[in-house]
Amino acid sequence: MADLAIAQELNPALVLGKPGYADVTRKVAGIVEGRMPRVWYIAIACTGTLTLALAAMLAYLVTTGIGVWGNNSPVGWAWDITNFVFWIGIGHAGTLISAILFLFRQRWRTSINRFAEAMTLFAVACAGIFPLFHTGRPWRAVYWLFPVPNPALHIWQNFRSPLIWDVFAVSTYATVSALFWYTGLVPDLATLRDRAKTRGRKIVLGLLSLGWRGSARHWRHYELAYLLLAGLSTPLVLSVHTIVSFDFAVSVIPGWHTTIFPPYFVAGAIFSGFAMVVTLMVIARQVFNLKQFVTMKHLENMNKVMLATGLIVGFAYATEFFIAWYSGNRYERFVFLNRAFGPYWWAYWTMVCCNVFIPQLFWLKRVRTSVPAMFVISILINVGMWFERFVIIVTSLSRDYLPSSWGYFRPTPVDMLTLAGSFGLFLTLFLLFVRFLPMISMTEVKGMIAADSAHSGDRP
């Protein structure tokens, strides 16, 4: 979002080809107004099927019980909460790009922030399934977890429980992210409305764009609202995943009970979120020919963020090991040795390779700027991050204090199909977003080229 009062040197690498306002509109709105490429239809057919599978698995789960998963005693949480933390983590990239980079005045965020913020919303939607459905009685949990008046039982929730904090954190996150995203969408929806050909489209877009006229007053309100929401969202980037990490940090289980979790989880969330953005963006810019707006500079910057957060995550792994040894606590020491050499060693080493070793390739500019390389690496990072949550949750529960209760967890096909189905839901929502809404913030990109075009004439 350009500040017109301050003339800034445009970094030529951020928008290629010196487009004018009309070019931006034509390009981005054209995607929404035109026909989707065939690969979109194939993709949504696949992801739609997976989404249906998810619905079927959840129905099966609710009617039959948590026993259709592999959870047992002692591993009360397994893939369900791993998926929850995984999806919430992915959402953090969008908010960071939208809000934090905005406050830091990083111009390069403008062509990726809408995309990333949409991804956040869909990730949070996917994540939100799990806290509800992982309960044994979701038909009760759906309203007993929320602090609504409860005349029958006259009982509040237990506010000491991190799961209640989760309820507040995630619902706040979803709400604020949605508001922020929608606020940013309004001028773009107005653009689409103004270009709408059919009456139906005009009415729907007209309603959605809230009567945007583009007047100076509107712009002023818009910028103020955007700034406030960015300010609100910024602490959420840090707090939401901190709260999620408290699910573990507040417990007594060795491997969970550690103060490093808040920064560790937040760094990991940003890490996996950026990886997901890169994965999707690489495909989108190829399919929809957006290389002009999402340039190598953008991709390289995201890779650098991944490298940085990956280093933090790697450092956190090392710190955990060191502190476990340094503490002298036999249970703590055992947990970490067990992770590396116990029955789940394969999960642990997958995690370490994908999260610590492979991202180091981003030190090389050649790798950082190679689209195929970053695509593969970003996927591996997400695999690694899923395994990180799996390792934290399952290995710590599987072997804790009393060796008599040690037990192995094995996933069932329902577990696997549920995870795949959640990806289906995420991608379906994403494909719908790409179909119906401008995936690049025309407003903000135009704001970036405005300064440059100050000399180029008066094209609209």
Add this chain to the structure above:
Amino acid sequence: MSERNPCNPVSLPGDEFPEGASVLDATSRRTLLKLMGASLGLAGLTACSRPVENILPAAKGVEDQIPGNPLFYATAMSLGGVATGLLVEAHDGRPTKIEGNPDHPFSRGAASAFHQASVLGLYDPDRSREVMHEGQPSAWDEFAAFAKGHFSAMAAGERLRFLSQTVNSPSLEAVRAQALNRFPQAKWIEYEPISEDEALAGAELAFGRAVRPIYHFDKADAILSLDSDFLALDSQTVGYTKDFAARRRVASEKDTMNRLYIVESQFSVTGAMADHRLRMRSGDVPEFVADLARELGLLPAGLNVLNNDPRRRWLAALARDLKKNAGRSLVVAGPRQPAAVHAAAHWINQALGNAGKTVTYVETPRRPQIAALKELAAEMAAGRVETLVILGGNPAYDAPADLEFSRFVKKVAVTIHLGVERNETGVLAKWHLPEAHYLECWGDARALDGTASIQQPLIQPLYGGRTAVETLALISGHKDQRAYDIVRNCWLAQWPGAHGEKTWRKCLHDGVIPLTASPRVEAAPDAKRIAAALAARRTATGIEVNFYPSASTWDGRFANNGWLQEAPDPMTKLTWDNAALLSPATARQFGVANGEVISIAAGGREIEMPVWIQPGHADQSISLALGYGRTACGHVGHGAGHDTYALRTSAAPHVVAGASVTRTDRTYKLATTQEHHSMEGRPLVREASLDTYRKQPAFAHKPDEKTNLFQLFPRFSYDQGNQWGMAIDLNACIGCNACVLACQAENNIPIVGKEQVMRGREMHWIRLDRYYGGPEEDPRAVTQPVACQQCENAPCESVCPVAATNHSPEGLNDMAYNRCVGTRYCANNCPYKVRRFNFLDYHKDVQEVEKMAFNPDVTVRMRGVMEKCTYCVQRIQEKKIQAQAEGRRALRDGKILTACQQTCPADAIVFGNINDPQSRVTQLKKQNRDYTILTELNTRPRTSYLAKLRNPNPELA
């Protein structure tokens, strides 16, 4: 008013309402007033009611019964020919829970796992429900008609045979006598696969008569067990565990303990309690006993087979210890050891002066069973048996394989089988009659020393079943046909006169008939014969195979009892299956691992079994549990385990020598409840020798010395009112599973099935953790019962999002099932992992009749809800309400017994009010052996443990 026609709508001047004029238009004022007066008078008629008809409720309730309050009845259950007195709790006219009878000399309030689970057998939906004639449903009347015709046609009954389980009932003996009187040529054979044949033969060898030893472990300071699991499967009575535990308990470092030596092949519960355990093949025990006899000077020191030093030292130290404790020592021989060993044990006991002190003898009517069955089978094969009446039992399944019982029973023209279930024998029989479960029948039974108890029914037979006594009475034309009459007359005959009725009622009430114990007899062993028998024993080489009863199915009769099938075997922790137990070295020798199937061949027979490695098992020896692999079993036991009777012959029913093992390339999944067997150095079961305890009385607290417990919030002061706590003495706990079954029965805990156990979802609220320590080949084993510790600072309470688990002011961690949404955070956060989650609807397939077993005082939890031990809060509340109703403010210690505490044969669990300085639990918690586990987490558990002590011989330490 002028008269006018209301139908004429013509309006007249002066009429205010010309249309629809009022009805009373034609009425005069006078008439109106008359009508008003009449209606006022008649208004009172609405108060009239119909004529009163009094009905009277038929208030013929049960005397003493208040609906909702249970009643207790005394009865007895026989197992292995020995009865234990029980008290059965009945709700609304049906039995729901079994307890030991505090007044019975061999129960003293305790009940074993088999007793606790037997109530489920009553409500087994797969029980035999109707008379079957050649596979078609029939009726008792038809059988009666048949029997009348068939048996009255018989003269002396020389082709009639009766086959029953061990007869332990005076009334059955009486009817039997009368039946054999009626059919003088008929024969009566008793058979159970687990019997005392060798012990009888040993007594015959030693004393020349049939005597049974009764052990008095409470008087013994040094005990040697020769392959006898006398604390569990070879026990015959929970009284032995009580007595043993009494000498095991220590109040302070000034006390003494008994010392237990054991030689055995498989690692039994008794072996785990032993202070010194020598593992050896069952076939080598006779040699060992001979050497012991030499060491004690009873046999001339001859060719000493024991060459290797460790066993020599062991034997020498043992002999010295036994001699030192002459008169206070005890040698016990196991039922699977040959007669020579039993005889030698008698001889040694006599020589040590134990007779009359730690071991007494009573006459026993028992006779060897396998020989009799063998004779019967031969007769059946030769076609000399025309009618075979099988009163209970399952010989087609569990008779020795070489007798080919199921083959030859087809040669018998008329077989009549009376059984609780239509088992393998019932399917083959021409007539199958449903038997009454012991909880639904009148009967009587004898305890180990002959003390008799009357069995009274808690409920009418659910399916019209009849007892063996009634069936026999029907067949033999006894004058009394109903069990009640038979039993009553049998006993009233013993108490003639006016006080007979009163005595009868007292015996029913108490559950014990006084002065019925067999008198003690003196018996002197024949040393020469015993020496000769010992000399005649030859050690067998090669792999030996041992058969032992299953801790779950006994001999197979409980195969359809889901509670028992799912109760983990005390040592292996296997459920739903048996396995071939091998030592680690033997497994390495065969190159097999857990779950791999091997083929075991012996004596021309072969079976296939999955392997389970048992640390501490003797090398070159395999142990097989009996009672699995049943084919005609209900739906619960079907497919559970493998049939090991196929390898068991009449020549070698306990130990088979010279077996060979071959690997197959198949595997078989075994379900175990405990995957890890080492404490990993964690101070969970704290153990020391008695010597160490004396030097360091506070050894149990050493691991907690450096703990610095810091609490951010002020502690809640629990100094008011009742504060419940529990102390578990690890010195006494033997790990017998009685508490697990009692808890399951009391709290309506579901069974989940083998597949779910493999997934790790068993629902037991109390579990017995069994840990091995020491070298893998020859470890020690310890057992620790763990249930909800009711922590004052419970980690589970703070993390429940819906506040479904909270702390009561009396110190209990309360679980509100109806509030639980099932996030499982509480179970994750419990460091003791005592919480159980209903992952599926485990009550989905429970049939109507099974629901009668539920305890109505405890909620049955639905799917998706967390549950755990509540210190039997329903019992606490019941007693508190009672005390309040009776006006007593304080509850007496010992009034409230948790289910686990009440049934424990070793009295290892003590529950009570820790705010009461006089209560037993407070005394125990004050002992220096008392400690809590995971103290450093500052959970402040209300359950504490008393450290385990072993009493090793200083010479062998």
